[in-house]
Amino acid sequence: MFRTPYSSLPSCVHSSSKVRSTSRLFSSSAIRSKQRLVILGSGWGGYEVLRGVDKKRWNVTMLSPTNAFNFTPLLASCAVGTLEFRCAIEPVRKFSPQVAAYQAWCDAIDFEQKTLKCMPATPPLSFEKSSAPMVGNTTTETQFPGTGTPFTLRYDKLVISVGAYSQTFNVPGVKEYAHFLKDVRDARSIRTRIIECFEQANQPIISDVERRRLLNFCIVGGGPTGVEFAAELHDLLHAEIEKHYPSLARMAKITLYDVAPNILGNFDKSLGVYAVDKFQRDGISIKTRHHVERVEKDKMFVKEQGEVPFGLLVWSTGLAPNPLIQSIKEVSKDEKTQSLLTDEQLNVIKQDGTPDPNVWAIGDASVIPNARLPATAQVANQKAKYLVKKLNKIVKDQEHTKPFEFLDLGSMAYLGDWKAIYDRSGADTGIKTKESGRLAWLLWRSAYFTMTLSLRNKILVPMYWFMNWIFGRDLTRF
Numbered sequence: 001m002f003r004t005p006y007s008s009l010p011s012c013v014h015s016s017s018k019v020r021s022t023s024r025l026f027s028s029s030a031i032r033s034k035q036r037l038v039i040l041g042s043g044w045g046g047y048e049v050l051r052g053v054d055k056k057r058w059n060v061t062m063l064s065p066t067n068a069f070n071f072t073p074l075l076a077s078c079a080v081g082t083l084e085f086r087c088a089i090e091p092v093r094k095f096s097p098q099v100a101a102y103q104a105w106c107d108a109i110d111f112e113q114k115t116l117k118c119m120p121a122t123p124p125l126s127f128e129k130s131s132a133p134m135v136g137n138t139t140t141e142t143q144f145p146g147t148g149t150p151f152t153l154r155y156d157k158l159v160i161s162v163g164a165y166s167q168t169f170n171v172p173g174v175k176e177y178a179h180f181l182k183d184v185r186d187a188r189s190i191r192t193r194i195i196e197c198f199e200q201a202n203q204p205i206i207s208d209v210e211r212r213r214l215l216n217f218c219i220v221g222g223g224p225t226g227v228e229f230a231a232e233l234h235d236l237l238h239a240e241i242e243k244h245y246p247s248l249a250r251m252a253k254i255t256l257y258d259v260a261p262n263i264l265g266n267f268d269k270s271l272g273v274y275a276v277d278k279f280q281r282d283g284i285s286i287k288t289r290h291h292v293e294r295v296e297k298d299k300m301f302v303k304e305q306g307e308v309p310f311g312l313l314v315w316s317t318g319l320a321p322n323p324l325i326q327s328i329k330e331v332s333k334d335e336k337t338q339s340l341l342t343d344e345q346l347n348v349i350k351q352d353g354t355p356d357p358n359v360w361a362i363g364d365a366s367v368i369p370n371a372r373l374p375a376t377a378q379v380a381n382q383k384a385k386y387l388v389k390k391l392n393k394i395v396k397d398q399e400h401t402k403p404f405e406f407l408d409l410g411s412m413a414y415l416g417d418w419k420a421i422y423d424r425s426g427a428d429t430g431i432k433t434k435e436s437g438r439l440a441w442l443l444w445r446s447a448y449f450t451m452t453l454s455l456r457n458k459i460l461v462p463m464y465w466f467m468n469w470i471f472g473r474d475l476t477r478f
Contacts, residue, residue: 034059035395038116038155040106040324042069042092044377045161045363048384049391051453055098057395061153062101065121067092070183072377073448074461076229076414078187080194080236081473085184087460090453106162107150111330111356116153124148157358157394159387160340160348164319164364164375173295178315181225190314194233195477197311198241201248208251214311215252218300220292221316222256222263224413227275229314230256231416234282240473255285257302262288264421266374267411271421274436278415319375325365331356339367344403346387360387373406382406412444420444 037058039046047069050062074088092101108117166182168174179190194217201211217233219226233254242249256263256279263286264272279286291303299309321338332341332349340348340361347355348366363380373379386404393400410424410433420440425432435443445465452458 035156036061036154037157037159037391038063038153039159039161040064040116041161041163041363042066043161043163043363044072044380045384046159047090047092048381049159049161049362049388050092050095050099052385052388052392054392054395055095058391060099061155062092062099063104063106063116063118063153064092064101065103065105066183067101067103068184069453071452071457072182073451075181075184075187076225076232078184079181079190079229080232081191081240081475082232082235082468083461083464085188087457087464088187089184090457094454106324109158109324109328111359114155114158114358116155117150118153119148119150155358157391158360160359160361160365161363161380161384162322162324162365164322166315167318167320168315169317171292171294173300174315177295177297178220178313180315181229190312192477193312194236195475198245198248199477201251202245211248212251212253213298213309215248216308216310217252217254217312217314218257218308218310219255219314219316220257221318222258222260222286222288223266223316223318224264224411226256226258226314226316227264228414229316230254230279230284231414234284234416236473240475243472244475253285254283255287257287257290257292259291260288264413267413267421267423268425268434271423271434271436275413275415275421278419282416319364322365334367334369337367339365342366342368344368344371345390345401346383346404362387368404371406378409379406412440412447414441414444
């Protein structure tokens, strides 16, 4: 995530010797014999470029407010304790010292001067009197909003892969009282709150009415993220919670809300029906065509239902434009999503209609006008792999004119109780198929195990799956 630039920020750094030496570091550290490649963002697009680009030929700099890549498909499992948090992250620093990595925000891009205005996303330093203003309009803020002392980076080639924010549709109170599920920090917060709800409900000083309020778990958004979290939470309730809090487990309730007429709208209709039937048998309530009007502490107001108390509210309703992308005026944008427009070779399209040969955009922050693709990890990852091949040819002064082509590998969603759905019925090429039940669950687990990037996580993920199957999930809160 990258934040909106602030006009009130100082245009130069303090005059102390410490600050001057820091400024010299950024201007003199570049190896002049190599072209400077700057990657904005450490998500599915940016991290894949970082992994694959030839770091012996490029002078690579990674700029991101976090120093890790989040393997988002496993976050729902982490949020309920099926997996531990480090199973879902990959450190950016594993590529040091070949790569210069700065934990910082990019506030502005000067395409003519090829410079980036950046702000550290670390605690204020001792010589700084105050920190930067708090970050606005973000759901996955770093712990520190920035030091308040900007710095500038230069680039020869730039990859923009800053992703998007969680869409709230400007519903009052969502940012203050709802939980999102975009990174490991969110998963940790949700896991803590789930255990907290049961420990609070277990106190002998409260009534059953209050217990039911605390154990009402609401999820807004019927896409794959919301559905998978509901399924993982159901597994937790009917395994460890039922064992250790038997009386409370009977009071717990999961409700899934969506404004659309059906959940999992991007899947084949028959698979959506299968998911609804499965959830209804499991006791998960599905309320479609419901509109949340506002959220307050411990309760939300639904147009069709009225006041709904909750112990935990998870908000998963799609993507909103990144403020950095919103601030860019020199590049053409999609009218509907405000994403950067790119050509088929992923170069951003300038206002005059010509591609910028030095800047590429991938992931949720970009769109190809004649080949609109969903904002998914699979699309971002494939664009990144294409761009890696292109960059590795460019640095060798070789041509790479082949356009990007997307291969639809299908969509998956976990439904609980070792059941899932898999849909590739809408693919343009290859086998068109759809699966549900235990076979789809095996495909789901196999795919995510295969997609894990490091050897460490290829060992950790199946190990924790096996350990939790044998010993159960850990319910400790710390």
